[in-house]
Amino acid sequence: MPAFPRFTALAESLPATVPFVGPETQERARGEAFRARLGANESGFGPAPSVIEAITREAALCWRYGDPENHDLRQALAAHLGLAPDCVVVGEGIDGLLGLTARLIAGPDTPVVTSLGAYPTFNFHVAGFGGRLVTVPYRDDHEDLEALLEAVRQHDAPLVYLSNPDNPMGTWHKADKIVAFAKSLPETTMLVLDEAYGETAPPEAIPAIDALSDMPNVLRYRTFSKAYGLAGQRMGYVFGVAETVSRFHRVRNHFGVNRLGQAAALAALQDRDWLTHVVEEVAKSRDRIAGIGRANGLVPIPSATNFVTMDCGSDVNRAKSILEGLGARGVFIRMPGVAPLNRCIRVSAAPDAEISVFEQVLPEVLAGVPATIG
């Protein structure tokens, strides 16, 4: 039986690899559930009780399509940001919105600049539309703004990705640096500013809304997946100049956002007390994870996110052995994918019970992993 011969040349050229393997896949392979789920930067602190109530209330209406305009949520987000509703588009998580962004700007062989080891899903989407990734090494575990700018100029790239705070390293730049970077870009380069972890960052890391809101070449991405605790609901949003943002409507899947997600996100946005509570819990958990790491000879990197990345003091082999050892003992974590970041492991903030499992298991794992291997 011959295969279908007329997929596009681009589709045929794409690898079958995926950006991330889910923890469930690993659980099926090991035949039991993880005892601690610390790998996907989800929020084990959960969404607010008010959000669960909103979901439960809306469940009886899940036979109705969600509002394709995401009107109520967009209004609330706009009010929250101090922008006009037309400056905001809601999508199926930041991942979905990054896919649309790549589609709108990156065609075959379009140069797209990002940091070497930054968010793989962005790279997946760029490659999926034929874009050519130009990568810039991290500098001292931070995204290197000067080098990113230089690469943009050198390649005349129409698209550059920056996460602040950064994933997978947890580091951040101050707002004034980010604003200066944005303003130094050519007007012909779109900045994808991924602020997925903005809520857990120190305030001075996040540019004021109006610092960038008049720039047609800046898009800022935020999510309900992290601090708001709604990863499973797939609710992200992007904001920027209305005319720029309007392009998403030309290509998005208009009915793609699920109805309970809309209700959940709206309730989450309104429950500021819960967000404050979670941000406090995340900060405490980061401190605890860092302390556990230090007590075991790892070097935690200061983090503005809901995870802590820790230097394992050697190369990929040691970090990988630790990750695998933790996994075998029921602790799901992840690690950066490329050198030199992959000397590290990445552990998500979580409720104390899960961190205690990590605390208990880590020394057992390290006992079996030599200080330097490779």
Next chain:
Amino acid sequence: MPAFPRFTALAESLPATVPFVGPETQERARGEAFRARLGANESGFGPAPSVIEAITREAALCWRYGDPENHDLRQALAAHLGLAPDCVVVGEGIDGLLGLTARLIAGPDTPVVTSLGAYPTFNFHVAGFGGRLVTVPYRDDHEDLEALLEAVRQHDAPLVYLSNPDNPMGTWHKADKIVAFAKSLPETTMLVLDEAYGETAPPEAIPAIDALSDMPNVLRYRTFSKAYGLAGQRMGYVFGVAETVSRFHRVRNHFGVNRLGQAAALAALQDRDWLTHVVEEVAKSRDRIAGIGRANGLVPIPSATNFVTMDCGSDVNRAKSILEGLGARGVFIRMPGVAPLNRCIRVSAAPDAEISVFEQVLPEVLAGVPATIG
């Protein structure tokens, strides 16, 4: 402030129009909610109580990403269909999967064949990737299989869309006709067989799974949005030859399916009694809608779907006046978008209370609409 100048030429060429305006948009415009929601072919009969329970149970875990493999649901669907799990891919509704299909096969100027007046969202996605739509008129309110085949051959099209049962007309072809059509297509043409309304169709309308399951150029699309009553959860699936289906993994948003949707769909698939109940209710509701139409001088077209399309006896102006009159009185319906189908209105099956509103309002509306206008 200049606009961002480097969206792709394709993106810049796309119109800002959307395939469907949601009822919420109309409700906001009229300043009050519809009394009867009969326009989007949702299932007012709702999902099964067991499904609501599954959603409520899973809600506390919505801080976790859904399994990107959709493993449990895919296993259950595969068992249900009698296929290997690798033959099934789950996505964000049929709409999302149609978008991926267009992306995989249609590039700039690729000819894509569909019926004139068939599903606008498919057309939206094809146009969104630069494809060139080749449309074939309906014949006697049915999609015209011979003419579709002829257009495929004439244009050497790699992609052809067919919904069976059909939306927006509600008509259907028997399974043997569909199978013969599929087998008559060149091996270089992918058949998109949209079976969104398959559950409410007479059994003889739906090809056996194994009648098409060895054809690399056939993809069948089904959904939990219609008979299963989960439109708001955005759960669809596509199945076919494993190698064909595998292409979706190269481009899909792997974490794009929401977790409560996964739980809801799995529960819905297992509750066969509820599906049987809903299918019976839909059949009764279709009969009632048709009866109301006939009593008011409209001509209902026999339907295999969860809606009834009714000929208003004149042209677009009469149908549109009826639609607008119903809308002004709180009854949301839709109508086909192009001639000659747009002589009709389309009314979704729904619980009796809503149909009673339609029954009450329709004569009032018709009293104000002359038999022939235009």
